Amino acid sequence: MLRLFSSLRTTIGLSLALVALAIWGSLEIQFRPGSYATIEDTILLPWLRARVGEDPRAASWVLAMMGVSALLCLNTAVCVVRRLAAHARSGRWPVRAVAAHLAHLGFLVVLAAHLHGSVSGFRSDGHQAFGGQSFSVTDRPEWRFDVGELTLELAPQGYPTLLRAQVTARQGEAVLAQGAVEVNRPLLVQGVAVYVKAVQPSVRGWGVLLPDGRAVTAEVGSPLPLPGGTLLVREWTQMGGRAIALRVEWRPASGGSRQEWVVPSPGSPLPIGPGLRWGEIVVDSLAIFDVRCDPGATMALVGSALLSLSLVPLVIRRTPGGRLAAGPGPVEVHESP
């Protein structure tokens, strides 16, 4: 067994098995996308748990990849330990060999970090807020995220060039962290990262002009008491051009309710009560946030740094003359111990 796991032939066999599984996985995702529609919504463990019962085929190759990776890690660990022991016995520590084993360690650290992040941590996506509003996440119920000024800049061609949201994370009144969240610049709060996914114009509120000329307003989703009943705007949609349609629900005081889509323009009569006219439709920037916690991320970064840096001595090596030279060249031949 030990022989098997200290063999480089095993390494190559396991690598090829992982390659085959990843190719199979890519075909699965390509041709059965429905089975993987929610794979990015949570961390891996809850997704796998749900799939194992419901759709074992979707879980199978992910589980197989985990199994083969575990064997490859064992293979790597056995190799590193045996070779380091051999170096210790001989008292010789060639730079290249040490660097190769640091690269092996880096690989092990990255996989351990990924496992850690896949079983603990959380993803809570799609929180919507206008400037001045707050949101919270169930995984940190004692925290609150206050959203300040929102900025959306567009290129003349119409695509966004800047999305920015001022966010303050609070526990009670204590400020945990605050700053401007932009694409590529999340706000980090004790290992939890807040991302801005979109800033877009959205209908925030609407108004009605009463028969006596007074204006009353409400936000989308909140009911507005009017003479003769209650009016509620449930949702809205953008029509062709800039026109906005509202799905309104009218609940007369006498009972019952009626829903319909309307395209309001300021001053036009409401279809429900005499003398009521539409006021202004307030359009404001709405931000959408993802909140994610990956407790393995720092460890993955450390492992990647170890892997990346230890590769340098492998390509910048000393030539027999002792001169430092960079560039492809022959490698020393070592059988695995």
Add this chain to the structure above:
Amino acid sequence: MPDAIPAAYLWCLRGAGVATLGLGLALALGARRPLPLALAPLPLAAALVAWRTAQVGHLPLAGLHETLLTFGVSLLLVSLWPAARHRTWRLQGAAVSAAGVLWLLSSVANPRLTPLVPALQTLWFEAHVLSSFVAYAHFAVGALAGLAVLAGTSGTGVRRVLEGANRWGFVWFTWGMVGGGIWAYLAWGTYWLWHVKELWSAVVWIYYAGAIHVPHLPGWRGRLQGAASVVGFALVLFTYLGVGLLMRNSHQWQ
């Protein structure tokens, strides 16, 4: 950003592609003074990169047109050193010809100006794409050397180039993957996505991690290594072109 691409730019790209292809063929056929021929395409490469950068306001790393251009430039640069060191100029000729072909392909790919949407406005994007294409160029050199080994026309120089190119390619590809992971964490909140493109990048990384161990198994050197390099580059090409053209593109920024 200008609204249209000047036709002169595309014609210069085509001209440079044809000239580079010709220089490469001359080298591959065994030119007497190879170094000047191998260096000649470099000013063309510098001019094309500078011209495109001036057009779009960033290094040519976004979209098929720009990456084919950059792939060709990387191939010219990456193949030069091992050729000079191991005197493998015919092999270098094949690499230079391939660079010419890449520029010709670039000139027929849609040269539309790719908007730098917010996710692309980071040095991690540049680091990720640039490292990946330097890696791809090394893998291409490895595959050309592998073909020479398989054809039985190569000496020790070519075998050394083969091993070195795959090892360098693996190192650059690792940096590219790490850069991509950091960027994805900052932009999307995870360093790993279960998308087709990411899975294929993992395929390439794991494959070459295995391949660079082959020289440590004495009985496995030679033709097997040559074949492994060629298969590896086929995986690279599918990751670069096949995934984007044939499969649902996961690398969508907008």
